[in-house]
Amino acid sequence: MTVLINGKLISQQVIDETAKEVSTFVEDFGLAPGLAVVLVGEDPASQVYVRNKVKRAEEVGIRSLEYKLPATSSQEALDDLIQTLNADSTVHGILVQLPLPDHLNEEAVLLAIDPAKDVDGFHPLNVGALACGDASLVPCTPMGCMIMLAHVHPDLSGKQAVVIGRSNIVGKPMAALLLQANCTVTVVHSRTKNIESICSQADIVVAAIGRPEMVKASWIKPGATVIDVGINAIERDGKRKLVGDVDFADVEPVASAITPVPGGVGPMTIACLMKNTLQAAKNQVL
Numbered sequence: 667m668t669v670l671i672n673g674k675l676i677s678q679q680v681i682d683e684t685a686k687e688v689s690t691f692v693e694d695f696g697l698a699p700g701l702a703v704v705l706v707g708e709d710p711a712s713q714v715y716v717r718n719k720v721k722r723a724e725e726v727g728i729r730s731l732e733y734k735l736p737a738t739s740s741q742e743a744l745d746d747l748i749q750t751l752n753a754d755s756t757v758h759g760i761l762v763q764l765p766l767p768d769h770l771n772e773e774a775v776l777l778a779i780d781p782a783k784d785v786d787g788f789h790p791l792n793v794g795a796l797a798c799g800d801a802s803l804v805p806c807t808p809m810g811c812m813i814m815l816a817h818v819h820p821d822l823s824g825k826q827a828v829v830i831g832r833s834n835i836v837g838k839p840m841a842a843l844l845l846q847a848n849c850t851v852t853v854v855h856s857r858t859k860n861i862e863s864i865c866s867q868a869d870i871v872v873a874a875i876g877r878p879e880m881v882k883a884s885w886i887k888p889g890a891t892v893i894d895v896g897i898n899a900i901e902r903d904g905k906r907k908l909v910g911d912v913d914f915a916d917v918e919p920v921a922s923a924i925t926p927v928p929g930g931v932g933p934m935t936i937a938c939l940m941k942n943t944l945q946a947a948k949n950q951v952l
């Protein structure tokens with residue numbers, strides 16, 4: 667029987683634990699952790715993500731501030747807002763929702779955020795700390811994947827892990843975390859040759875490529891664990907549907923454990939953002 671790794675359930679556990687710790691934090695320090703979420707423009711998917719982040723923050727007792735800037739905002743206007751948030755001691759976490767409109771320099775924006783408030787873990791200083799194995803703020807989606815993996819593999823030591831995709835947001839930090847957990851890690855991507863045969867040797871496959879249902883049963887070693895980071899909107903039989911990067915119906919019978927889409931990695935990302943905001947607040951007040 668294949669285990670379905672239930673992201674809804676596991677994320678709720680993370681949320682509940684965080685809420686408890688947030689209330690202790692409020693008792694100890696007399697203020698709630700504060701999270702500023704910045705959205706530039708009106709990308710519909712980003713609007714949904716930001717709304718969910720703000721809603722979850724309120725649920726766990728984190729004070730959330732939402733900043734909506736027009737799509738035409740200048741680099742300077744965005745930088746001014748970040749500097750104001752950096753200087754505000756009631757704001758412990760700053761998140762700028764990506765992607766930004768094309769005319770804005772993403773790298774400069776991420777660099778402007780105070781690394782201590784960088785709850786996404788995207789600032790080069792935090793990226794470097796992760797590479798060194800001593801990060802305090804780890805990117806939320808890979809952190810969520812690691813928590814899910816811990817539910818089926820309490821010890822990952824010596825496992826062969828293949829990460830499909832090399833993005834800064836998921837693929838690269840995911841590889842760093844698996845390496846830190848003593849996995850033997852291979853990162854495959856769009857230019858990799860024999861991707862299917864490399865994947866089929868893995869005990870753990872993490873798919874983060876953004877291509878609907880690309881990973882098939884023939885890519886998966888029988889008994890492997892499959893984590894599907896993809897969220898792709900497709901149309902099937904005239905209906906809009908969300909699917910992952912893994913062909914779930916094909917792969918599920920082969921895997922020993924697999925995450926569904928939706929209800930897998932998705933809810934974990936936001937739960938881990940709450941965890942990071944609390945962590946950032948603790949780092950700043952202690």
Ligand code: GUN
Pocket residue numbers: 761762763764765786806807835935
């Ligand atoms: N866009 C897609 N994923 C993310 C994320 O984890 N953080 C931010 N800030 N933007 C994103």
